[in-house]
Amino acid sequence: MIEDQYKERYKAGNTPWDIGKPDFNLIQTVTTMAIKPCKALDIGCGSGNNSIWLSQNNFDVIGIDASEIAIQKALEEAAKANVKCTFFANDFLTNRLEQAPFDFAFDRGCFHSFDSNEERKIFAENVAFSLEKDGLWLSLIGNADEQRNMPGPPQRTAREIVNSVEPYFEILSLVSxxxxxxxxxxxxxxVCLMRKRNLV
Structure with a gap:
């Protein structure tokens, strides 16, 4: 299970994605696309840096992660930053959130961690379920256009992304x-920004 792998990596301290600050892609997208403060969900929040940034910018944030260790770190970081965020452990693929709906969802490297199109479709459906009508989802996804000679995040093609998020989302922008x-x-x-489709 993907969730178990992440739990083990947090236990071992093998978390190269934890950079100790918010991802600049989140900051850039929220500011340039004028995404207004709203109720937000950070899926796979890790140690909470992106949730904290959103909270500092007046978003009402819930951060979830499969790892209890990550959640504990996120709570500590939020306390240090003196911001109000809610964090709790949750397996997003199987557990829908009673706190839904949200206006904005963010994930940095969570969607791409599922190898099968079927699992990614379930993930996208769960994001859609968690969002209000016309809610936005920003996902940072490993890019398959890169030739690598070192380990790194899972890589997905643009076609794989489109196939997984249809019919739940309209892609507003897909930027390398x-x-x-x-x-x-x-x-x-x-950097993929999507709007929830209104499915009848």
């Missing part, structure tokens, strides 16, 4: 970028 990182050659990423 890179993940926020603490190393000179950060892995490439897709």
């Amino acid at each position: 970028s890179h993940f926020g990182a603490n190393r000179p050659n950060p892995p490439r990423a897709w």
Whole structure:
């Protein structure tokens, strides 16, 4: 199970995605697309850096992660930053949230961690279920256009993303970028902003 892998990696301290600050792609998208403060869900929040940034910018944030260790770190970081965020452990693929609906959902490397199109479709359906009408989802996804000679996040093609999020979401923008990182050659990423479709 994906969730178990992440739990083990947090136990071992093997968390290269934890960069100790919010991802610049989140900041850039929220500011340039003028996403207004609202009720937000951070899926796979890790140690909470992105949730904290959203909270500092007046979003009402709930962060969830499969790892209890990650949630504990997120609570500590939020206390240090003196911001009000709600964090709790949750397996998003199987447990829908009673706190829904949200206006904005964010995930940095959660959607892409599922290898099968079927699981990614379930993930997308769960995001759609968690959002209000016309709610937005911003996903940072490993980019399959990158040739790698070192380990990195799972990589997905643009076609795989489209196939997984249809029919639940309309893609507003799909931009090639890179993940926020603490190393000179950060892995490439897709920055995908989507709007929930109104399914009859």
